[in-house]
Amino acid sequence: MKFLQWLHRWTGLILLIQLMLWTVSGLYFALVDHHGMGGQQYFSQEQPEPLSRAQLAKLSSDWWDDLNGVTQVLTYRALGLPRVEVHHQDGIRYLDGRDGSRWQTNEDFAQQIAQASYSGPGSLARVTPIERTRELRDWRGQGFRIDFDDDLNTRVYVDRTSGTVIDHRNTPWVVADWMFRLHFIDYTGGRNFNNLVAIVVAVMTLWFALSGFILLVKLLNSGEMRFTLRKASLSASVGGQAFKFTDKAHKTVLQVLQHNDITVESGCGGGGTCGFCVVKASPDTPITVSDRSQLSQTQLNEGYRLSCQHSIETLHQVEVPETDARKYSLRLKESRFITPMLRELRFEVDEEQVEYAAGQYMQFLIPAGAGQSRPVDIPEDFVSEWHAIAATNFRHDAVRRSYSMATAAGGTELVFTVRYQPQSSGAPAPGVGSSYLCNLKPGETIVAEGPYGDFQRLEGAERKLCFIGGGAGMAPLRALIQEELESHSPRPIQFFYGARNRGELLYMDEFVELDNANKLRFIPVLSSPREACKWSHAQGFVHETAKAWLEQRDISEYDFYICGPPRMLAATLTMLNELGVDSSRVRYDDFGN
Template identity: 40%
Template sequence: MMRFMQWLHRWVSLILVVQVLLWLVSGLFFSFMGHHAMSGHQYKTGAVSERLNQAEVAIDFTEMHDRFPSAHSIKLVNVSGKGQYQVTLAEQRLFIDANTGQPWETDTTLATELALSSYDGPGQLKRVSAVSGSDEVKGWQGAGFRVDMADDLNTRIYVDAASARVVEHRNTPWAIADWAFRLHFMDYSGGRSFNHLLIWTAGLLALWFSLSGLLLLGRNVAKGDFNPRRNRTWLEYFQQQQQPVASDCGGGGTCGLCKVNLRGDDLPVATAAERALLRPDELADGVRLSCQHKVSTAYDVAPLQQSVRSVTLRLERRRQLTPTMTELTFVSSVALEYAAGQFMQFQIPHSNDVITRYYSMANRPDGKQLVFTVRRIDAPGDGIPPGVGSNYLCGLGVGAEIEALGPFGDFLLTEANDRTQLFIGGGAGVAPLRSLMQTELASEQPRRCVFFYGARNVRELCYRESFEMTAGLSYTPVLSEAEEGDEWDGAVGYVHDVALQWLAEEDLNRVDVYVCGPPAMLKATLTGLAELGVPRNRIRFDDFGI
């Protein structure tokens, strides 16, 4: 529950920060623009029409009163030299021609004349078009005319046909201000009202954010996190001792990478984060997350990976596997002991700093040679940067060197047994799975290996020919978006659906499952395995702490 609250607190804070920035920017805009500049009335004139008297119209007040005895008011007005009666009834308002007694009619010529009489700008008439209401004039949905003027502000004048009334002036500064008001009021209907569902929701979110923040703050105070003399966590201890421990969340208990082994009689109780991120057999063996526990002398602690070291990798070969996937073969400066399924932490230079990115080995342990399968992440749109780590690595030239730390990870093969080894992967998740399969099939008594691999189309099938030719491997590629011209007669759909359909026909107690791929695919696969009833201790997956 606490982990969910932390997750929700972060996302709510992001939403609220974005809205506060919108309030700030729109408020500054209002201050600099001023009311007159935002009104759309820069070139609107308040012309006053001459009054008419009954002698100038064919129908007098007496006749109008006889026609509408229940009228609340009857008013005679001058519309461009013509008389018009405005009759206000209980539920409607009528506009009557004072000379014919018929409902008032406004044609294009009169609408143009009325619009120009309300305009004192430098522009000339551009066009006149009939409209039925306008999104630029809230609450007006009647028939009328839009008169466009050719001026520096792109002025639009709206005239109501029923009443011959100049409804409103609009222009480009007004349109910009209107969007600023929408953002400021959070009212995207254009009504500029604070009384609506969206802002009620924002208010409730802000209230929840404040209360949950106080609760989390109290929890941190109780734990002593703000005490300069507080006891450190094991993660902090190892980091200060320059002892490498993987972590991708800064000690927040969300990535599950900083695993350590605890040995002793008085082990700490597993936290909610540990119960969510660690397998039951790991917890039973004393595996914990180093960020979740304070330094203590009550038990012994050791990082899960004892062979972690810093090495220099030199790029020996680069091979393009698919349009987006590149195979990079490095040679290590020293022999590196690692297990199939583990990964390295690359030190990526970026903007006068160094960032870390994790990539799994894609080959079975082979001394100094390490193979990585990297999916290059291009910029998804204008103004959005591409993947820093993948673009840097894929841009390296042969002979280039880079620092890396490792090996890390416990996405390893199960201990010797006679169960079928089922591998389910997608995209760049092929890397650790390939390493695991190569290792298993190279053993003295390889177990049955079944591999389901998902890709969008034929061009994205990584290592296809190699897998098809691998002895002892049952390989099933699955395409989710087969393209025209692929000439594909294999499995289609989502890889987890195809794999789970196969698994449903197997003895679940005779299968070990390994999963690695995109987050959505990983989540769907784990959910499906749980629904089938596959024991949790038979499932291993790698999500790099995402």
């Protein structure tokens, strides 16, 4: 027993040292700009220049007749000299475009290539012929190392055979490289995560866990240690009615209230980013970071807190605001893919019609233990994704997922757009809520709670409307636009909507038709169009396109409505703030994740 304790203690010390190395290197990665780790601060990427017609006329296919399996021939100029790059089954051959001879890079030309790729303040210090270097792990051959005497000790590596820049290296890169070695226990720098040192540490960690378990069992059997699963009580009042609940102490106030069917609004699922799940507690209740960021100082002083950020062990008594939200049984009427990763669901309500305002959302109660099966009418390019899901058949606890209504109120249906969340690397399963909802069949029912949310039109203002959205943020924006167009005197509408490529643009035809009918101005923006030559509209980030347009207008004439992915939302809000837009004229819906 004493020897086991001694060995366990010293193993723990060694692992603690390694943990400190992980912490230090992890902090380095968190604090240092990742662009500075690549060694390319002064890298000036040159775009290949095409050959002139005269130079192209001099090329002859006889130059590569001795090569087998030629798949591609590229032609371009390198510092004014024509070069031919021939891809074949045995590799790549580089030829001089003037006479077809093998391309040769001498020391002087290597200097010119290095200087052309260098944009820093230093001057060329020395040129060294090399055949290999530890700074380039996957490169072997003939080349040159060109040093510059700048503040970062920049080194440019040029390949003799191809006459291309292999990479830039400098002192920040060396520091980052060592941090990688420390973090991944790979002191050789070979990026081999299965090396002997890593294996030894893994075995030591396994021994530490096993020995700790053995010691724990011995302590429990000796009667020297006891533990219990703590529970706590929560008293809640809703509209003058008092309730008392007992549950596990670590659970949040929001979890306990929702588990006991007390209606509490929550748009981010307990992440502390939406600011909706407000309850009133004692003013001396501790204030969390999320409380301070989402609530005003007046609210904090009066005791208002976010129920998702406090456990019932520390917060025992709360007042819950009354809400008109309630549970509804929704029956799926129709389900179809409108993009490769997004499905439109149309529900009818079993009871009376749901009264809601455009921009609001419902919380879907995903039942515990829900599995998946492949739904019908899957697009051919999406079948493989769903085969993987069907094989998973995972189980989970009951969860809630929030989705905005995608149409204005007044119809007989509730329409939602659900983006499927595929299984990410290391995750046990795909997205719980999206997988379950995308697998619903027509006629099946699900319980939803709501409506929730205050992302609604500003009433009484005569200003024009500017909508800026992206991705699944289309749903509430579409509903708000429909509501405005159905009003007695619709105001002028400008709608900027961003997606990565043409296939991810939601309801494109619908808004183009509204644009052609002069009911609004629709500007679709693609950040990564697959075929740029066939896309005649705006490209780039949607907030940048909107900014360029707004800079030419009187922004005091507009109210703004924004919804989209977190990064897009943050960038758009920052852009409007920089333009001097009053925050009272900006409404936005924060997905919170």
